[in-house]
Amino acid sequence: EPEVTQTPSHQVTQMGQEVILRCVPISNHLYFYWYRQILGQKVEFLVSFYNNEISEKSEIFDDQFSVERPDGSNFTLKIRSTKLEDSAMYFCASSAEAGLMETQYFGPGTRLLVL
Amino acid sequence: DAKTTQPPSMDCAEGRAANLPCNHSTISGNEYVYWYRQIHSQGPQYIIHGLKNNETNEMASLIITEDRKSSTLILPHATLRDTAVYYCIVARPGSARQLTFGSGTQLTVLP
Numbered sequence: 001e002p003e004v005t006q007t008p009s010h011q012v013t014q015m016g017q018e019v020i021l022r023c024v025p026i027s028n029h030l031y032f033y034w035y036r037q038i039l040g041q042k043v044e045f046l047v048s049f050y051n052n053e054i055s056e057k058s059e060i061f062d063d064q065f066s067v068e069r070p071d072g073s074n075f076t077l078k079i080r081s082t083k084l085e086d087s088a089m090y091f092c093a094s095s096a097e098a099g100l101m102e103t104q105y106f107g108p109g110t111r112l113l114v115l
Numbered sequence: 116d117a118k119t120t121q122p123p124s125m126d127c128a129e130g131r132a133a134n135l136p137c138n139h140s141t142i143s144g145n146e147y148v149y150w151y152r153q154i155h156s157q158g159p160q161y162i163i164h165g166l167k168n169n170e171t172n173e174m175a176s177l178i179i180t181e182d183r184k185s186s187t188l189i190l191p192h193a194t195l196r197d198t199a200v201y202y203c204i205v206a207r208p209g210s211a212r213q214l215t216f217g218s219g220t221q222l223t224v225l226p
Binding site: 091093103105109 | 149153157158159160161212213215216217218
């Protein structure tokens with residue numbers, strides 16, 4: 001069964017450093033998403049991406065964040081200058097263009113720890 | 116998107132049906148009801164969705180009331196591996212719609 005994959009599974013970084021989280025969406029999917037979950041809190045939407053453009057973004061997704069689809073398979077989330085409060089699980093998701101509603105399929109997540 | 120209300124926790128005996136309720140009294144006509152679950156900090160897993168008719172798949176059944184103000188997710192024969200946080204999400208159709216996760220229901224399946 002096709003699945004979304006994410007690398008790395010864990011990332012430890014120093015405050016102020018840049019990190020890039022990588023995702024390989026399901027191969028025939030066209031819509032891509034990033035969510036995050038701070039420990040013990042809700043899953044929060046960050047950004048959605050379609051046709052090489054951001055479709056929606058939340059207030060969390062400020063200028064420190066960027067997304068890119070550098071090739072035909074990867075989808076990345078970059079945090080330019082990490083802060084302590086960026087420590088969280090980051091989930092990538094993808095969905096196909098399928099009628100009115102596209103089911104989002106999530107990856108296993110990257111646990112980011114900012115020290 | 117409409118807000119949902121779920122009980123914070125429920126227990127269920129292994130092998131019995133787990134019935135997870137969700138209230139979404141402000142749902143509008145074109146909003147779907149989605150159910151996801153999250154097993155111990157893993158990525159959320161899609162379970163089922165519906166608009167107004169009852170739906171069934173290999174994982175679960177979804178019962179939506181006639182007025183669409185509430186729904187129930189049914190796991191017909193719960194196993195220990197079904198222990199997870201279950202999220203009821205209401206969302207409008209459209210491309211690349213964000214999912215808004217609430218606190219969900221922590222379902223614990225007891226041996």
